[in-house]
Amino acid sequence: MTPRIRGCTGKKKYPNATAADDMLGRIWSTCKPGRRLETRAYNCDHCGRWHLTSKPLQHKEMEQAA
Numbered sequence: 122m123t124p125r126i127r128g129c130t131g132k133k134k135y136p137n138a139t140a141a142d143d144m145l146g147r148i149w150s151t152c153k154p155g156r157r158l159e160t161r162a163y164n165c166d167h168c169g170r171w172h173l174t175s176k177p178l179q180h181k182e183m184e185q186a187a
């Protein structure tokens with residue numbers, strides 16, 4: 122059995138937060154109303170790179186940020 126890992130192979134990877142934020146800015150500058158957009162970047166536990174997600178912060182992450 123393979124370990125249960127949340128796959129990230131299909132996601133775009135960014136080497137650091139700056140690169141991910143830069144891409145977020147590009148996405149927002151071209152956004153269209155009603156379209157679901159990536160809202161933030163997060164550091165992936167599996168590959169160590171950064172991905173973009175449209176999911177809101179989870180409670181756990183919000184507690185850590187507070």
Ligand SMILES: [Zn+2]
Nearest residue numbers: 129165167168
């Ligand atoms: Zn990843």
